[in-house]
Amino acid sequence: MARPKIALIGAGQIGGTLAHLAAMKELGDVVLFDIAEGTPEGKALDIAESGPVEGFDAALKGTQSYSDIAGADVCIVTAGVPRKPGMSRDDLLGINLKVMKSVGEGIRDHAPDAFVICITNPLDAMVWALREYSGLPHEKVCGMAGVLDSARFRHFLSLEFGVSMRDVSAFVLGGHGDTMVPLVRYSTVAGIPLPDLIKMGWTTQEKLDAIVQRTRDGGAEIVGLLKTGSAFYAPATSAIEMAEAYLKDQKRVLPCAAYVDGALGLDGMYVGVPTVIGAGGVERIIDIKMTKDEQAMFDGSVNAVQGLLDACKGIDSSLQ
Numbered sequence: 357m358a359r360p361k362i363a364l365i366g367a368g369q370i371g372g373t374l375a376h377l378a379a380m381k382e383l384g385d386v387v388l389f390d391i392a393e394g395t396p397e398g399k400a401l402d403i404a405e406s407g408p409v410e411g412f413d414a415a416l417k418g419t420q421s422y423s424d425i426a427g428a429d430v431c432i433v434t435a436g437v438p439r440k441p442g443m444s445r446d447d448l449l450g451i452n453l454k455v456m457k458s459v460g461e462g463i464r465d466h467a468p469d470a471f472v473i474c475i476t477n478p479l480d481a482m483v484w485a486l487r488e489y490s491g492l493p494h495e496k497v498c499g500m501a502g503v504l505d506s507a508r509f510r511h512f513l514s515l516e517f518g519v520s521m522r523d524v525s526a527f528v529l530g531g532h533g534d535t536m537v538p539l540v541r542y543s544t545v546a547g548i549p550l551p552d553l554i555k556m557g558w559t560t561q562e563k564l565d566a567i568v569q570r571t572r573d574g575g576a577e578i579v580g581l582l583k584t585g586s587a588f589y590a591p592a593t594s595a596i597e598m599a600e601a602y603l604k605d606q607k608r609v610l611p612c613a614a615y616v617d618g619a620l621g622l623d624g625m626y627v628g629v630p631t632v633i634g635a636g637g638v639e640r641i642i643d644i645k646m647t648k649d650e651q652a653m654f655d656g657s658v659n660a661v662q663g664l665l666d667a668c669k670g671i672d673s674s675l676q
């Protein structure tokens with residue numbers, strides 16, 4: 357049987373890391389696509405040359421031609437520009453919306469059967485636009501944010517408790533960014549919920565609140581340190597976890613930006629929710645019941661995403 361084909365649209369910081377991880381894990385052959393001539397070719401060759409040392413079997417190719425992604429099983433999209441000083445949110449939306457149009461049409465024409473994972477920001481709006489432009493089924497297009505946000509939350513919690521990150525599970529809902537909703541009630545250490553750990557004296561409400569805030573600000577913290585770009589190792593590894601769940605039909609329960617129509621009181625929109633990812637793509641949305649406070653936070657997050665969608669529709673009237 358031929359190896360799966362993984363197309364990475366965007367060969368920047370995250371794209372290059374995705375290629376490296378996909379090859380090291382032997383998830384399949386990798387095609388790196390980018391409009392910047394030389395970048396995808398150079399990264400593909402560099403990673404391929406690490407193959408004999410690492411001992412992986414994966415072919416890597418860099419390209420500027422969408423025909424090279426033909427028949428891809430998975431497409432991970434990081435194409436776009438980051439927000440620069442002086443650029444408004446709408447400026448960024450306008451630029452990345454145009455990028456999503458060209459990428460969506462490229463996927464539609466060359467890899468319509470792929471499972472598509474969007475990472476480009478602003479995430480919840482871009483994944484929606486990418487689905488609209490590509491016309492792929494909703495369950496085959498989703499966005500990566502929740503796995504990363506939960507990983508950050510888990511990391512901070514494991515430091516606070518002095519336990520292995522493997523034994524900390526976390527639950528984050530809502531849009532990616534300031535309005536994300538880390539659900540403390542459903543986050544645990546080996547099954548013990550965080551509120552119980554407060555009662556057991558493992559931490560305090562104040563410390564937990566500070567960890568939740570640090571999780572919400574996780575992206576900005578890295579930007580502040582790097583100064584010239586945003587996080588790429590943890591975002592790449594998070595998207596690879598989602599791709600692997602699809603390629604190996606693992607039925608993983610992962611939070612991702614998925615199309616929700618009916619569950620959680622939503623009427624057809626992309627937002628961060630717990631999902632089951634397997635060979636069918638996003639196979640299930642887990643319709644959890646929230647408390648009044650959680651619902652209020654989630655509603656605020658949904659409203660923020662809706663604001664971005666309205667702005668997209670204002671920029672491109674073909675999106676309605």
Ligand code: A3D
Nearest residue numbers: 366367368369370390391392434435436475476477479591
């Ligand atoms: P960067 O290193 O700038 O890579 C982006 C690449 O996209 C560059 O190589 C560009 O040449 C390329 N590109 C631009 N336009 C096109 C186009 N039309 N077609 C194909 N390629 C194009 O950025 P990065 O890899 O650090 O980040 C990529 C995206 O991920 C950005 O939008 C970030 O904001 C976003 N991001 C999201 C998260 C989430 O958790 C959702 C986390 C970190 C970064």
